[in-house]
Amino acid sequence: MASQKYFVYISLLLCFIFLVSNAVEVTHDGRVIKIDGKRRVLISGSIHYPRSTPQMWPDLIKKAKEGGLHAIETYVFWNAHEPIRREYDFSGNNDLIRFLKTIQDEGLFAVLRIGPYVCAEWNYGGIPVWVHNLPGMEIWTANKVYMDEMQNFTTLIVNMVQKEKLFASQGGPIILSQIENEYGNVEYGNVMFVYGDDGKAYIDWCAKMAESFNIGVPWIMCQQPDAPQPMINTCNGWYCHDFEPNNPNSPKMWTEN
Numbered sequence: 532m533a534s535q536k537y538f539v540y541i542s543l544l545l546c547f548i549f550l551v552s553n554a555v556e557v558t559h560d561g562r563v564i565k566i567d568g569k570r571r572v573l574i575s576g577s578i579h580y581p582r583s584t585p586q587m588w589p590d591l592i593k594k595a596k597e598g599g600l601h602a603i604e605t606y607v608f609w610n611a612h613e614p615i616r617r618e619y620d621f622s623g624n625n626d627l628i629r630f631l632k633t634i635q636d637e638g639l640f641a642v643l644r645i646g647p648y649v650c651a652e653w654n655y656g657g658i659p660v661w662v663h664n665l666p667g668m669e670i671w672t673a674n675k676v677y678m679d680e681m682q683n684f685t686t687l688i689v690n691m692v693q694k695e696k697l698f699a700s701q702g703g704p705i706i707l708s709q710i711e712n713e714y715g716n717v718e719y720g721n722v723m724f725v726y727g728d729d730g731k732a733y734i735d736w737c738a739k740m741a742e743s744f745n746i747g748v749p750w751i752m753c754q755q756p757d758a759p760q761p762m763i764n765t766c767n768g769w770y771c772h773d774f775e776p777n778n779p780n781s782p783k784m785w786t787e788n
């Protein structure tokens with residue numbers, strides 16, 4: 532019967548797709564991150580790849596695993612990768628892709644905090660000096676010159692990672708990705724930088740851009756009490772026990788403690 536034949540074909544095709552793709556589904560509810568539907572308490576530790584050499588990475592990651600971590604988290608360091616406008620460095624200690632593949636080889640998950648603002652006790656929060664010097668620039672807010680550069684670099688990173696199939700949705704190790712970083716601290720907190728409505732417009736724009744990349748894993752924003760949905764607001768701080776994310780569908784997580 533024709534319909535039976537099609538059923539067999541389709542079943543075979545689905546089996547084939549299932550076998551060749553080792554995609555991992557990362558979802559969440561208001562309590563927890565789920566990996567392929569399994570509820571997980573994930574413990575992650577940070578390794579900033581430019582601060583060590585590729586030769587050191589396997590051992591560092593192995594030790595992290597032996598210490599009980601499930602995931603390695605890193606920022607992405609814009610001024611290391613684009614020291615001169617449109618001239619890139621992904622060699623040696625800056626080899627982000629190799630770092631992510633090393634995490635994968637060791638069987639751990641990765642959390643990719645793209646930023647591209649990073650803090651991280653790193654010069655100028657990772658923002659290249661040439662960005663600061665562009666005409667008409669106001670960094671870190673709804674300023675077209677800044678947003679164009681920020682989008683250009685962020686897109687480059689997402690494209691590189693997608694091309695190498697490193698998001699969990701593609702069979703890679705990355706289960707979460709972060710856009711911007713601790714922006715709520717300046718949007719609201721610090722009297723030196725209160726961006727007000729422009730700050731809010733900027734963070735909404737960041738969230739929209741992040742979503743448009745369709746990376747297939749959740750996005751996080753840390754220290755962002757008004758994180759636009761579906762961005763998950765996470766805690767960075769000494770004390771996260773009283774922290775509540777701003778949406779009942781966001782699990783309580785901390786990215787730095």
Ligand SMILES: *[C@@H]1O[C@H](CO)[C@@H](O)[C@H](O)[C@H]1NC(C)=O
Binds near residue numbers: 617682683684686687
């Ligand atoms: C970044 O900007 C350059 C022009 O300066 C452009 O050629 C390139 O396509 C842009 N890259 C992305 C990923 O948008």
